[in-house]
Each structure stands twice: as structure tokens, then as C-alpha cells.
Amino acid sequence: MAKRIEVSGLHAYYGGVHAIEDISMTIEPRSVTAFIGPSGCGKSTFLRTLNRMHEVIPGARVEGKVMLDDDDLYGPSVDPVAVRRTVGMVFQRPNPFPTMSIYDNVAAGLKLNGVRGKGKLDDVVEESLRGANLWNEVKDRLGRPGAGLSGGQQQRLCIARAIAVQPQVLLMDEPCSALDPISTLAIEDLIAKLKDQYTIVIVTHNMQQAARVSDRTAFFTIAGTGKPGKLIEIDDTSKIFTKPEQQATEDYITGRFG
């Protein structure tokens, strides 16, 4: 199910603001790619160009090319809604649908895809919740509101919701930054498990986390306020954290740079 992402010459803008500049990279399938870099360097912006969520912000636009295997995500006849069904996303703050039950949260994407029939839905809901390591904690209260779970559980619920539609790619924007260490560990275990099936991209400010979960790491930075963010390098995680090619990367990971 997992697909390769190839980005070339990608720029993103917020109105007149040039947020990221000329990014090219390849993201391998069935692997975890981590994005690191200082705040404001455009990691979230870049991530959101990969499922066409960038353009839902008024005035925001994208230039360049993103290929998902052989499909051009920004091709003229491509429906962004279809892209988002293929490339799932998990946000920094858990955002389950507050009025929906746990069950309905997980089933929401399936229903959008026209899946009907209680038997089928039941199966996928259970499978997705198991996939998100949440089943045992919620199996007795599937009818209760999703908003009644703890933060860490809510985030795993959001992951279950995202994987229920069997996306090709899973994008995660700082999925653990609102969570305690134990919930963080639970999510990291989950990421390790999910990468057998999905292409995973994760933004994180936590170097240890990037080192622990990812196979490849991309380092972004920004030359100064008001300048667009840039990709400095992307390489195997072990290489980035031991002997990166670029001085800027080394400065950042050794803490000599903001």
C-alpha cells in the first residue's frame, strides 16, 4: 500500500510570504522520515503540501511538483479531496470530532468513502483501533464520546481514524508534543509498527525521538526572519546524527544553533 513520494522544486507561499523555497527530496515507502529544524523553518508547511492541506488556508499556494509513485499530486485534473484520502494526516494537537463517539470517529473516513454496512464498519473499526494500540483501552466504551479520552488516547484515536481509510502515506505533525512520556512511547511503538505498511513522515522537535523512530532524517532551516525555509540535507538518520554532510546540520543537532 505504501508509496514513494518525490518532491522537486517545491515552493510554498502564504499570500505574499514565501514560506519554503525550492525543496526537492525523495521519501521512501515503508520507512519513517523525520523532519527536524528550528521553529518557523517551514516543516509543517512542507508537510501540508504533501496532502494538499496547505491550500485550505486562504491565500496559500504551492509551486513545484510532488509525485506519489506515478501520480502528480498537483496535476491539473487532480482533486485535492482525493489526494487527502490517499495521504492521511495526524495533527499536533489531538482533534477527534468532539460530538462523535469513539466508534464514529474511527468510522468517519470510511463513511466518507461510502463504506456502509455495520459488519464491515465494525471490522475496520476494530482493526484500526488495534492498529493504533488503543483497542484494549476502549473496546468496552466505543459508544462514548472520543473527547472523553486522555490526550494520549485521543492522539491514538486520531491515528486510528487516519489509518482506517488505509492511506498510502501517513503524515504526522509533532504528534507527541502535547503528550506525556508514556503516551509518547506508546505512539513511537505504534509508528515502528505502522511503518511495515505505510510511508510515514513525522515532524518532531525532539532529536531523540527522531533518532529513535526514523530511518531517514531531513534537516530544514531558515536563514533569518522573513526568509523562506530551506532543506539543508536529507540522509539516513544514523548518518545525520553522527557525521552529517553540512556544518549547519551538525551545529543544530549538537545544540550550537537555536
Add this chain to the structure above:
Amino acid sequence: MTTETGLASQAETARHRAPTRAMSTGRAGDRIFAGAARGSGITVLAIIAAIGVFLVWKAIPALQANEAGFLTSQEWNPNANPPKFGIAQLAFGTVMSSLLAMLMATPVAVGIALFIAFYSPRRVASGLGYVVDLLAAVPSIVYGLWGLAVLAPHMEGISAGLNSALGWIPLFGGDSPGKNSIFTASVVLAIMILPIISSISREVFLQVPRAHVEASLALGATRWEMIRMSVLPYGRSGVIGASMLGLGRAMGETIAVAMVLTYVPGINLHLLEDGGATFAANIANSFAEATENGRGALIASGLVLFVITLLVNMAARAVVARRKEFT
């Protein structure tokens, strides 16, 4: 557990004590301001109470002289001797015309609000919002004139059409659909309460947190699906509250209804036929020529209207407040 409660109550008392101490050492300005604020608050309450007492005072003799059931009679002859009057017809007309108005206005208002909030380009959105809000600024006498001169002639055909299509429903039945009916009044009322429902709904929709909106978009929802999954559940109680405020406003509307309706005595279930009366329109129409007793009767009916609108408004506020709790 006990220690926790103990601590909590200690903190509680400390919190209570702090302002008291601050007050006792407070400067004269603070005390004057507090006194002025309390004074004006009390004045407002006193004025309201005085009005209430005055109205009840005026209403009581008329109610005592009344020879018909005040709550049950459909007759309205307070100037006769002996006086006979009841509010049944007024209540029926008021509730029916306002409910119909609310039912007609709410879907349109929600549609406008959704269009402004999610579909229209931003420049169109602010212009359109402005125009809708402007509808609220049109004086109700103008709506009355428009309803009488422009709308009513067209309503004749519409009412006849509805009557032949839906005549099997008692409310749309009857043999002589007309233009000065409760139905026509409710169309005028619907237009009058459209702005309030629409602008409150729009505000509610614009407050939907981005996180909810993006949650559904990221799952691959189209715009309409996003509205169904994220916006409407979040905004539902706000919209209900807004339409109930609209209902309250429609119930109290006087002059436009008075101009449109032709008074025919007695409750007529056939809303498309001429006739009907509401509390407010009845007061406006008959106050000038009323005798002492007639005025008392009108005041009594006004008090009933006041209680009904108060209840509707309180319910609306409770619904809106529950939404706050929930978000």
C-alpha cells in the same frame, strides 16, 4: 481525599478573604463606583418591578369583570357589557405565525450563513453579510407596507396553489385561501427574523475551531462533508438558540402583522384563509378605541405575551449557554 478537600477549602476561604481585605482598604473612588453601579442596578430592577406592578394593577379589574374564560375563550369583546374576552385566538395566531416564520426563516438563514462563512469569496462575503444585517435595520412599518402592498397580492396565488396541493393537511386546508392570512403574516415575519438568525448562525460557524475543520478536510471530506462533520455538529445548538431568539422576536412583532392580517373573530385552523390575530397586533389595533375595561384586558393579554416570549428567550439562552459548556 480528605486532605485534598481540606486544602481546597482553605484555598477557597483564602480566595474569599482576599477581596474583602482589599475592599476594606479600598480607596473612596472604588466605593463610590461600587455604590453607583449597585445603585443603577437596583434602579433598573425597581423600574421593571414598578412597570410590572402597574400593569398587573391595571389588568386585575378587567379580569375580575370578565365573564368569559380568560385563557380559553376565543371571543374578544372587553368593551361590551358585560365584558367577555379570552386570549385563545390571540395565542393561536401568535404561536402559529411565529412558528411558521421560524420554520421558513431558519433553513434560509442557515444557508445564507453557510454560504457567507464557507462558500463565497471573501469580498462577496462581507458585502453579503452587511446586506443581511441591514435587513434588520429596516423599520417594521416598512415591512408592513411592503407586506400589504407588494407581498399580499402575490400571496393570493401562492396560497391557492398551496391549498390545492397540500389541502389535505388541515393547516393548509379551507375553501377560500386569501392574501391577508396568518400565512402571509408569517412570510413577512420570516423575512424580518432572517437577519438575526443568519448573523448569529454565521458567528457560530465562524467560531468553529480550525482543528475541527482540518480534521475532516484531512480525511478527504469535500466542503459540504466538512460542513456536515465539523461545522453543523459544533454549531447546532447555536443555530437552535438563534432560531428561538428569532421566534421570540416574531411573537412580539406588532405593526407589520397588524397591517397584514384582517381580523376575523375565532380560531381558524386554516392558516391560508384570511383572518387571525396576534397579541401584539390586537393591542395595536384596539388600544385607541378601548374603554377603561378594554385597556385592562389588552394589558392582561400583553402580560401573557410577555410571559411567553420570556420563556422562549430563556429557553434560547439556555440552549446557547449549553453550547458554551460543551466547547
